[in-house]
Amino acid sequence: MSDTSRFPDVMLLAAGLGSRLRPITDTVPKPLVPVAGVPLIERVMDNAKAEGAKRFIANAHYRADQLLAHFGGLLKLSREEALLDTGGGVKQALPMLASDPFVVMNTDAFWPLGSDQPIARMLKRYTGPEDIVLLCVHPRDAHGFARSHDFCLAPDGRITRDYGAPVIYGGVAIMGKPLFADTPDGAFSLNLLFERCLxxxxxxxxxxxxxxxxxxDPAALALAESALAAPTAP
Known part of the structure; x- marks a missing residue:
């Protein structure tokens, strides 16, 4: 980004159908599913706002009008007539993103507000347009996640397949626009960019x-609500 004093734009991935959260998502899009009374997307945005984020762009497909109406025009929306997956969704929204690099956040995962500010550390770790920096979660700290791990994190901070501590991808990434120069048109996953950087x-x-x-899914939703209601986080 040219103005390093300004927090990067945040791209919210909000186009998923949320079929595993039915019947709730029969009436609201997955990002608006309430967790202890607060919609998922707002919990994610609050995590970013706590570190200085001010400008948010979201992709939307299922019940896009409902998502837009919820924010009353305060959220810029990149509409997808057909689902473009995570990579294709970000690529379509690139003209709406004013900063480079920018932050990408899934809207189905969050941490308790005020418990940590990892995005600042991620921005410090980012060194140039060929990098991607991922938020990593130790399995012991992950709730509502089925797989044992996604990657390994080496002592020097590099992500590998099999060297270092097992970690889960926490749904937040710092990346730049040049990474999308040689990517497919239409739908593709951000995993393509992760693999190239790997x-x-x-x-x-x-x-x-x-x-x-x-x-x-409903079990993970119940677990999160129970944890948030507890006097202290688990």
Missing amino acids: ARESLFGVVLDAPWFHVG
Whole structure:
């Protein structure tokens, strides 16, 4: 970004159908599913706002008008006539993103507000347009997540396949627009960019120092609400 004093734009991935959260998502899009009374997307935005984020762009497909109406025009929306997956969704929204790099956040995972501020550490770890920096979560801190881990995190902060501590991708990434120059038109996953950076050893990780909640099904939703209602986070 040209103005390093300004927090990067935040791209919210909000186009998923949320079929595993039915019947709730029969009436609201997944980002608006309430967790202890607060919609998922607002919990994610609050995590970013706590570190200085002011400008948000979201992609939307299922019940896009409902998402737009919820924010009353305070959220810029990139509408998808057909689902473009995570990578294709970000690529379509690139003209709406004023900063470079920018932050990408899934809208189905969050940490308790005020428990950590990892994005600042991620921005410090980012060194150039060939990098991607991922938020990483130790399995012991992850709730509502089925897989054991996604990657390994080496002592020097590089993400690898099999060297270092097992970690889960926490749904937050710092990346730049040049990474999308040689990508497919239409739908594709951000995993394509992660794999390219992994191959050239420019995929880095920063560990979240807080509990992390992934809300992908009713059981995970109940777990998150129970934890948030407890006097202290687990």
